[in-house]
Amino acid sequence: MKFLKNLGLLLLTVLMLVLWVLMPWYGALAVAVLFALWMLLFRSGMQARSVAAVGISTLMQRLGSSAVIVVGIAGVVGVLVALLAMADGYAQTLRNSGSLDTAIVMRGASANEVSSSLSREDLVQIEQTPGIARNAKGEPIISAETVVAANLPVKGSKTGDSGSAQVRGVSEAAFVVRPNAKIVEGRTFQPGLREIIVGRGAVRQFEGLTVGATLKLGNQPWTIVGIFASGDAMESELWADANVVNDTYKRGSGRNSATVKLERPAAIKVFSDALEANPQLKVKASTTLEFFAKQSEQMTKILRIIGITVGAIMAVGAVFGALNTMFAAVASRAREIATLRAIGFRGLPVVVAVMLETTLLALVGGLIGGVAAYLLFNGFEASTMAAGSVGKLSFNLAVSPGLLWEGIKWALAIGFVGGLFPAVRAASVPVTTALREA
Amino acid sequence: MKYLHLIWAALFRRKGRTFLTLVSIITAFLLFGLLDAVRVGFDQAGQSANGAQRLQTGAKLSFIQLLPMSLGARITQIDGVKDTTYANWFGGAYQKPENQVFSFAVAPNYLDIYPEMEVSAEHRKAFAETKDGALVGEGLARKFGWKVGDQVPMQSTIFPDRNGSQNWPFKIVGIIHVPDKKTAGWWSQMFLLNWKYFDDTTPWNQGQVGWYVTRVKDVNQADRVLKAIDEISANSDHETRTLTEQAAMSSWMKQLADINLIVTSIMGAVFFTLLLLAGNTMMQAVRERTGEIAVLKTLGFSGESVLAMVLAESVLLLLIGGVVGLGLASVIGPIVGAGSGGALNLPAAGLTSWMIGVGLALLFGLAVGALPALRAMRVNITDALAGRA
Numbered sequence: 001m002k003f004l005k006n007l008g009l010l011l012l013t014v015l016m017l018v019l020w021v022l023m024p025w026y027g028a029l030a031v032a033v034l035f036a037l038w039m040l041l042f043r044s045g046m047q048a049r050s051v052a053a054v055g056i057s058t059l060m061q062r063l064g065s066s067a068v069i070v071v072g073i074a075g076v077v078g079v080l081v082a083l084l085a086m087a088d089g090y091a092q093t094l095r096n097s098g099s100l101d102t103a104i105v106m107r108g109a110s111a112n113e114v115s116s117s118l119s120r121e122d123l124v125q126i127e128q129t130p131g132i133a134r135n136a137k138g139e140p141i142i143s144a145e146t147v148v149a150a151n152l153p154v155k156g157s158k159t160g161d162s163g164s165a166q167v168r169g170v171s172e173a174a175f176v177v178r179p180n181a182k183i184v185e186g187r188t189f190q191p192g193l194r195e196i197i198v199g200r201g202a203v204r205q206f207e208g209l210t211v212g213a214t215l216k217l218g219n220q221p222w223t224i225v226g227i228f229a230s231g232d233a234m235e236s237e238l239w240a241d242a243n244v245v246n247d248t249y250k251r252g253s254g255r256n257s258a259t260v261k262l263e264r265p266a267a268i269k270v271f272s273d274a275l276e277a278n279p280q281l282k283v284k285a286s287t288t289l290e291f292f293a294k295q296s297e298q299m300t301k302i303l304r305i306i307g308i309t310v311g312a313i314m315a316v317g318a319v320f321g322a323l324n325t326m327f328a329a330v331a332s333r334a335r336e337i338a339t340l341r342a343i344g345f346r347g348l349p350v351v352v353a354v355m356l357e358t359t360l361l362a363l364v365g366g367l368i369g370g371v372a373a374y375l376l377f378n379g380f381e382a383s384t385m386a387a388g389s390v391g392k393l394s395f396n397l398a399v400s401p402g403l404l405w406e407g408i409k410w411a412l413a414i415g416f417v418g419g420l421f422p423a424v425r426a427a428s429v430p431v432t433t434a435l436r437e438a
Numbered sequence: 439m440k441y442l443h444l445i446w447a448a449l450f451r452r453k454g455r456t457f458l459t460l461v462s463i464i465t466a467f468l469l470f471g472l473l474d475a476v477r478v479g480f481d482q483a484g485q486s487a488n489g490a491q492r493l494q495t496g497a498k499l500s501f502i503q504l505l506p507m508s509l510g511a512r513i514t515q516i517d518g519v520k521d522t523t524y525a526n527w528f529g530g531a532y533q534k535p536e537n538q539v540f541s542f543a544v545a546p547n548y549l550d551i552y553p554e555m556e557v558s559a560e561h562r563k564a565f566a567e568t569k570d571g572a573l574v575g576e577g578l579a580r581k582f583g584w585k586v587g588d589q590v591p592m593q594s595t596i597f598p599d600r601n602g603s604q605n606w607p608f609k610i611v612g613i614i615h616v617p618d619k620k621t622a623g624w625w626s627q628m629f630l631l632n633w634k635y636f637d638d639t640t641p642w643n644q645g646q647v648g649w650y651v652t653r654v655k656d657v658n659q660a661d662r663v664l665k666a667i668d669e670i671s672a673n674s675d676h677e678t679r680t681l682t683e684q685a686a687m688s689s690w691m692k693q694l695a696d697i698n699l700i701v702t703s704i705m706g707a708v709f710f711t712l713l714l715l716a717g718n719t720m721m722q723a724v725r726e727r728t729g730e731i732a733v734l735k736t737l738g739f740s741g742e743s744v745l746a747m748v749l750a751e752s753v754l755l756l757l758i759g760g761v762v763g764l765g766l767a768s769v770i771g772p773i774v775g776a777g778s779g780g781a782l783n784l785p786a787a788g789l790t791s792w793m794i795g796v797g798l799a800l801l802f803g804l805a806v807g808a809l810p811a812l813r814a815m816r817v818n819i820t821d822a823l824a825g826r827a
Contacts, residue, residue: 068718075711079704111535114502115596149500151679154692161689162679164500218499219675249503282602298536310469314708317465321715324458328722385693392693 009424013417020413025405047345051353055333056360065325069358070365072318073414076311077369077407082377083307084406085397087300089382093395094296096232098289100265101133102177105258105275105285112295112389113147113257118283120253125281126260131271133261135176141261143171146245146254149391150217150238152206165202166391167217167238169245169255177259181234186211186226191241194248197226201235201394205383218248233292236383236393259288299384315414322418326358330426337426338434347427354423355416362415366408373407374399441743445751448727456755459719463759464766466712467795471767473701474791488553489683490657491520493664495650498679504646505676516666518659519652523548526636526648529596530606530629532582539578541592541629542648543636549573551653554616554625561586561612569635571611577626584610592629597640606639652680709802716806720752724810731814732822745815752807753800760799764792 023031039045059066105126110116118126123144132140146169151162168174172191175181189195196215203209215222215238222240229235242255262268265287272285286294330337337350383394450456495513497503504526513522523545530541542548546566549557557565557573565571574584584590588610598604608631616625637643654663664680671678681689691697724731731744739747 064721065718068715071714072711075707079707082703111531111538111595115529149502151498151500161692163689163693219677310473310704313465313469313472314711317462317469317708317715318711320458320461320465321711324455324462324715324719327454327458382696 009420013420016416017413020409020416023409028409044346044349048349048352048356051337051340051345051349052356054336055329055353055357059357059361062329065328066361068325069318069322069361069415069418070368072321073362073365073411074369074372076314076318076414077366077411078373078376079314079369080307080311080410081370081373081399081403081407082397083310084304084403085373085377085399086382087303087307088400088403089395089398090303090384090393091293091296091300092398093393094233094292095289096180097230097234098287098292100268100287100289101262102288103260103262103268103271103285104288104291105260105283106256108282108284110284113145114149114389116256118144118255118258122281122283123255123258125278126258126275126283129271129274129278131262131267131274133263135173141173141176142258143173143177143260144242144255144258145170145174146242146249146251147256147389148218148245148249148251152202152215153208155205155207163206163392164385165206165238166236166389167196167240167245168234169242170239171242173261174239174259177261178230178234180232181228181230183226184229186224188226188228189240190225192244193241194220194222194244195225196222196238196240197228198224198238199235200227200229201383202238202391203227204381205236205392205394218245220248233389233393233395236391262287295389311410315410318414319417322358322362322414323421326354326419326422327425329357330354330422334426334429334434338429338431341427341431342435350427351420351423354426355419358419358422359412359415362411362418363408365415366411369411370399370404370407374404441747441750445747445754448723448747449751449754451723451727455719455722459716459755460759460762462715463712463756464763466708467760467763467799468766468770469708469763470705470795470798471764471791472771473704474794475767475771477697477701478788478791489687490660491653492551492683493652493654493660493667493680494683494686495652495664495667495678495680496648498668498677503676504643504648505650505671505678507645507647509670509676509678510647510650512670513650513652513667516663518655518663520655521547521551522650522652523551524633524647524650526633526643526646527596528629528631528636529594530592531595532590532592535593535595538595539592539629540624540627541631543633544630545633548630548651551651552625554618555628556615556617557612564611565630565632568609568611569632570606570608571632572608573612573614573628573630574610575614575626575628576616578629579610579613581627586610586612594640597636597642599639600641709798713802713806716752716756716802717809720748720755720806720810721813723751724748724814727814728817728822729825731817732819735817735819736823741815744817745811748811748814749804749807752810753803756799756803756806757796760795764795 020028039049104113105118106113106116107118107122123142127140127142132142135141148167148169149164150167152165154161154163175188183197184200186197189197196217198209209215209224209227211224211226213224215224217238228239246252246255260271262271268285268287275281275283275285341347341350377397378399380397381394382397383392385392495505495509497505507524510522510524513519525545525548526543528541528543530539531537532539549555549562555575561573565573572590579585582590590608590610592606592608594604594606599606614626614628614630637645650667652663652667654660660682664682667680668678734744735741
């Protein structure tokens with residue numbers, strides 16, 4: 001019988017956790033409001049409130065053991081939020097790089113720009129495809145680009161390591177199809193010259209990228225004439241005139257990809273259908289938003305899985321820490337709780353009161369963890385080899401309100417499990433036994 | 439030692455509490471074991487007796503640039519070089535572009551230089567004789583359900599054939615066995631094709647080589663040899679950069695992520711929490727035993743021996759948790775690794791991981807036990823027995 005009861009309790013817990021994980025924020029808010037109403041309006045609710053008030057008012061006297069719950073949960077939430085912020089920051093940086101009103105054209109079956117190639121003839125055909133926006137002179141706005149990799153010395157490396165940076169040869173329209181990119185220092189390169197501009201992210205990662213410095217790329221010296229910022233993945237790149245890059249790297253007249261500005265977001269359908277209908281072309285177009293979202297998909301998934309796995313293992317530890325503390329707290333108040341029950345308090349208010357206490361501690365822990373993660377890691381710079389690119393991508397961790405809420409949800413879940421079993425124990429010990437033992 | 443049963447009894451005086459604390463400690467060390475395995479996996483990539491003999495030569499300017507075929511013969515002439523081979527990145531994917539496969543177009547002697555990959559003489563012969571033959575790692579074969587004799591269409595995400603099609607048919611002629619399970623994650627995912635077939639089929643390559651791998655006769659000569667290799671092409675339009683396999687791997691891994699920093703920060707948070715939790719447990723344990731400690735002292739135990747016993751108790755607690763946690767990590771890691779189909783390589787905790795883990799457990803045991811032990815040492819017999827402490 002006891003076994004069945006415990007099993008039932010365990011199943012209930014699992015069920016509640018699943019529901020909780022699926023619950024959106026307004027669901028949680030509704031539960032909180034209903035709960036508050038019950039506490040204010042019903043007799044049993046009021047009982048629960050008074051029992052909880054006693055427990056909570058003595059929390060400060062049990063500072064050490066209460067801190068175990070708070071700090072334990074703060075640790076879980078902090079690590080979880082920081083790891084998820086890494087996934088979010090990465091996805092955000094790539095997503096910012098794309099938009100709905102620009103499209104990227106690559107050879108069919110190419111998963112990324114580096115492995116794609118477009119010939120001069122392809123590019124002429126693509127330019128004439130309907131759906132592309134035109135500039136004041138009536139020319140289609142298209143930037144045909146070459147992507148190569150360059151090894152540059154990594155900043156702050158004691159062993160002289162070099163890292164890979166993506167070098168993009170662009171057309172004049174590059175800044176039009178990427179309105180985010182702005183020159184922040186110096187000027188842009190002059191077409192036809194071996195001049196190069198570097199992204200702010202690249203400047204932070206690699207040694208010696210300053211305006212006026214000379215850089216050796218493709219065995220030729222290049223002058224850095226400017227630094228640009230874009231707040232997205234492009235910032236980790238180096239840009240130069242595509243014709244010069246092609247000459248230096250002996251690429252002939254072909255390019256890797258073409259980015260075009262669409263007349264309007266809906267024109268992507270016209271544009272991509274027209275490309276597919278053209279028998280001379282074997283290319284595929286997608287909006288840049290879709291392209292970059294797809295690039296970030298897998299990496300983001302992996303980062304999220306790592307974050308959740310580490311968080312889950314830590315959460316198990318924190319649950320047992322909370323159980324330990326709450327069992328001790330309940331044991332030390334056994335006589336008090338038994339007295340309450342002897343004078344007519346029901347089991348439910350007692351259970352609710354103990355759980356309320358744990359939840360409160362968990363909430364404090366969750367908030368501390370979330371705030372600490374925000375203060376320490378929001379905007380923290382990280383870098384990795386980006387999927388589908390040939391250069392290091394630098395990105396900032398992003399602790400968003402959504403993530404903080406996810407952290408709080410975890411904290412409350414840990415508090416729930418950690419408080420439930422001690423609460424049930426407190427309410428189910430026979431009153432006589434409890435009064436005699438304590 | 440003769441007090442072991444006393445310490446043991448004290449530890450399990452409250453089974454529930456000790457059990458709960460132990461589970462927390464175990465999870466902390468489980469996480470430590472797993473994360474350390476990841477770290478070690480990153481650190482030791484390319485660190486092996488075979489790997490130490492191998493030098494990788496690639497274009498200095500960037501990893502996508504190619505090298506001339508003629509360089510191979512000149513490398514072989516360098517004093518101290520045992521043999522050299524070459525390969526190209528093929529960029530293959532199966533069924534859809536996202537299903538990337540580690541696929542290299544390799545020279546005929548490639549397998550000689552990589553004894554990690556075992557291929558039976560019969561399969562090797564078939565590979566040499568079949569133009570469009572391919573050797574696949576056992577892990578990869580299992581993943582896609584391939585058998586010897588199968589025709590598989592691969593898509594190169596980079597190279598077209600002479601008709602512009604990127605679909606390459608291959609015939610699987612052999613399976614690569616990897617005897618060393620520790621590094622199987624990488625080798626058993628390989629897909630090797632004949633370099634000649636690759637070069638003949640695609641108009642894009644024209645006799646160029648992605649990278650050279652050179653084996654040296656004597657590991658101690660590696661430094662001299664790699665400098666000599668780079669000197670051949672110095673100031674040409676295809677300058678090279680040669681690294682030992684280990685250095686090449688570690689530089690590559692560093693570009694992926696600063697794994698050390700991540701692991702250290704996570705473990706910092708975990709262990710800080712653990713200290714507090716275990717410290718609280720020990721404090722409770724000593725507090726409720728004040729009377730018993732007074733009795734021990736009455737019986738003639740000195741303050742120091744009481745101190746030592748409490749310290750031993752907390753060290754024992756942490757050690758049990760630590761050892762069980764690390765043990766679990768050693769069991770779970772390889773299972774997770776196998777479950778991920780080789781994508782994640784989590785070797786069982788090695789000797790260093792165990793040493794660090796056990797060292798940490800000892801250290802934390804002492805740190806956690808210090809305050810309660812001092813308290814126990816200072817217990818005043820009369821006060822305690824009178825119930826005033």
